[in-house]
Amino acid sequence: MAAALQVLPCLVRAPFRQLIWGAPMARLASGVALAEHAQQLFESAVGAVQPGPMLQKALSLDPDGRTLKVRDRSFQLRQNLYLVGFGKAVLGMAAAAEELLGQHLVQGVISVPKGIRAAMECAGKQEMLLKPHSRVQVFEGAENNLPDHDALRAALAIQQLAEGLTADDLLLVLISGGGSALLPAPIPPITLEEKQMLTKLLAAHGATIQELNTMRKALSQLKGGGLAQAAYPAQVVSLILSDVVGDPVEVIASGPTVASAHNVQDCLHILNRYGLRAALPRSVKTVLSRADSDPRGPHTCGHVLNVIIGSNMLALAEAQKQAELLGYRAMVLSTAIQGDVKSVAQFYGLLARVAGARLISSTAGASVEEDAKLHELAAEFQLPDLKLEEVLEAVAEARGPVCLLAGGEPTVQLHGSGKGGRNQELALRVGAELGRWPLGPIDVLFLSGGTDGQDGPTEAAGAWVMPELTIQAAAEGLDVATFLDHNDSYTFFCRLQGGAHLLYTGPTGTNVMDTHLLFLRPQ
Numbered sequence: 001m002a003a004a005l006q007v008l009p010c011l012v013r014a015p016f017r018q019l020i021w022g023a024p025m026a027r028l029a030s031g032v033a034l035a036e037h038a039q040q041l042f043e044s045a046v047g048a049v050q051p052g053p054m055l056q057k058a059l060s061l062d063p064d065g066r067t068l069k070v071r072d073r074s075f076q077l078r079q080n081l082y083l084v085g086f087g088k089a090v091l092g093m094a095a096a097a098e099e100l101l102g103q104h105l106v107q108g109v110i111s112v113p114k115g116i117r118a119a120m121e122c123a124g125k126q127e128m129l130l131k132p133h134s135r136v137q138v139f140e141g142a143e144n145n146l147p148d149h150d151a152l153r154a155a156l157a158i159q160q161l162a163e164g165l166t167a168d169d170l171l172l173v174l175i176s177g178g179g180s181a182l183l184p185a186p187i188p189p190i191t192l193e194e195k196q197m198l199t200k201l202l203a204a205h206g207a208t209i210q211e212l213n214t215m216r217k218a219l220s221q222l223k224g225g226g227l228a229q230a231a232y233p234a235q236v237v238s239l240i241l242s243d244v245v246g247d248p249v250e251v252i253a254s255g256p257t258v259a260s261a262h263n264v265q266d267c268l269h270i271l272n273r274y275g276l277r278a279a280l281p282r283s284v285k286t287v288l289s290r291a292d293s294d295p296r297g298p299h300t301c302g303h304v305l306n307v308i309i310g311s312n313m314l315a316l317a318e319a320q321k322q323a324e325l326l327g328y329r330a331m332v333l334s335t336a337i338q339g340d341v342k343s344v345a346q347f348y349g350l351l352a353r354v355a356g357a358r359l360i361s362s363t364a365g366a367s368v369e370e371d372a373k374l375h376e377l378a379a380e381f382q383l384p385d386l387k388l389e390e391v392l393e394a395v396a397e398a399r400g401p402v403c404l405l406a407g408g409e410p411t412v413q414l415h416g417s418g419k420g421g422r423n424q425e426l427a428l429r430v431g432a433e434l435g436r437w438p439l440g441p442i443d444v445l446f447l448s449g450g451t452d453g454q455d456g457p458t459e460a461a462g463a464w465v466m467p468e469l470t471i472q473a474a475a476e477g478l479d480v481a482t483f484l485d486h487n488d489s490y491t492f493f494c495r496l497q498g499g500a501h502l503l504y505t506g507p508t509g510t511n512v513m514d515t516h517l518l519f520l521r522p523q
């Protein structure tokens with residue numbers, strides 16, 4: 001996520017019906033229908049991963065009202081239950097926990113994105129809000145998804161609560177994506193500003209979330225098991241909504257309740273990889289130099305139960321179901337799309353071409369080389385769950401409209417100073433790829449959207465494109481390559497047809513990475 005969650009006007013849908021393209025009316029109508037379906041499916045994906053229902057599935061109270069059940073484990077409640085949380089989906093998780101636990105909850109502290117309560121109120125999402133006299137104290141912070149002084153205050157309050165617990169207590173920890181920025185507790189003498197600077201630098205160089213969080217864990221008091229350590233000897237139950245490919249509990253929000261398996265050498269490798277070792281502040285060097293000789297030793301987390309309560313997979317499964325209801329043959333390609341946004345865009349461009357050719361049984365479509373290149377790219381991504389061949393075979397048999405779904409989080413290396421996000425940049429790059437070759441008698445649409453509703457430091461969740469994009473842009477005097485050079489995808493989409501290709505949801509109150517939808521429909 002990105003910009004402070006602003007209170008968007010309550011209705012901010014892209015005005016699909018206002019599209020005026022140079023295409024014949026029938027073509028226009030079918031394009032608009034695809035775009036409407038795309039938006040509908042994106043919304044259904046987000047709807048399936050609302051924090052409240054996912055928490056309710058993981059937690060229950062026994063009929064006696066004194067035993068808390070978390071999956072197959074039971075915990076006795078006797079005025080000993082505390083709650084902390086941090087992340088973009090945590091407000092809704094906390095509201096659901098409060099509803100369920102009522103008087104059992106003694107005290108809580110959560111750290112959530114700036115403006116989220118106002119945004120949820122504006123969106124009429126009462127179920128995401130805490131009760132008026134809640135026992136849970138709320139801190140809002142981390143503007144632009146960067147650790148700030150408000151988030152630092154929240155982290156201190158959370159640390160204090162955890163440190164005050166005894167062996168009789170139970171601490172419920174609510175964790176979701178964005179949690180790293182919302183729980184900053186730099187190890188002295190590192191300052192918040194230094195940590196912010198390093199995080200920004202690593203992200204701008206295209207560091208993966210695994211790399212970013214390995215660094216964060218080494219420089220923080222609460223990450224990498226630090227929070228669990230602070231709460232010891234209380235029992236700790238962490239309920240985690242995953243926004244990382246493969247749901248690794250040690251990476252999500254930098255694993256505050258998971259012992260870190262990384263050492264200083266891992267950090268130095270990362271810094272070397274991005275040429276950032278020389279740029280390190282002295283304080284960071286100091287902390288790294290003494291990390292492996294920390295007298296407290298590595299954090300132990302035997303008193304912790306970590307439970308994943310939801311992920312991108314649920315969102316895609318719902319969108320797939322809805323796509324089938326709309327008449328598409330729908331297939332999930334992967335829930336683990338990662339890699340540089342340029343390669344990912346090339347992959348989707350080739351996929352549209354290869355799958356499109358198979359759909360209309362066209363021998364004039366994709367060449368053998370393109371087919372080979374698609375598979376080569378797929379192999380490079382090393383995605384554990386990619387079903388490329390299976391999906392292509394199913395497309396060849398489909399004979400009707402097809403919707404391919406994927407989830408994940410590509411990375412963008414920032415070279416320009418423009419405004420954008422990885423979803424809008426991916427969509428713009430895919431649009432450019434789709435326009436490179438004629439695709440035959442087939443309608444194609446690609447949408448990329450962040451399930452948190454905010455893509456980079458912009459107010460949009462993402463964007464959708466069709467093969468006509470480059471031509472439409474040129475007609476409006478917009479050069480796609482120039483906008484891409486400046487990482488200026490948001491400005492581009494704002495200007496193109498008055499912003500009609502932007503996906504606006506406002507903050508969704510959840511966060512399970514990004515959703516990619518590729519529609520192929522024979523004309």
Ligand SMILES: Nc1ncnc2c1ncn2[C@@H]1O[C@H](COP(=O)(O)OP(=O)(O)OP(=O)(O)O)[C@@H](O)[C@H]1O
Nearest residue numbers: 001002145177178412418419420421422425456487
């Ligand atoms: N101008 C831009 N163009 C393209 N991508 C950008 C631009 N500015 C920032 N980004 C990308 O946006 C991402 C940060 O966005 P955001 O804060 O939404 O991330 P996030 O992954 O949703 O956060 P989290 O994982 O903590 O929930 C980074 O990957 C960054 O490279």
Ligand SMILES: O=C(O)[C@H](O)CO
Nearest residue numbers: 177178179180252253
């Ligand atoms: O907060 C974070 O670290 C990212 O969102 C990944 O979970």
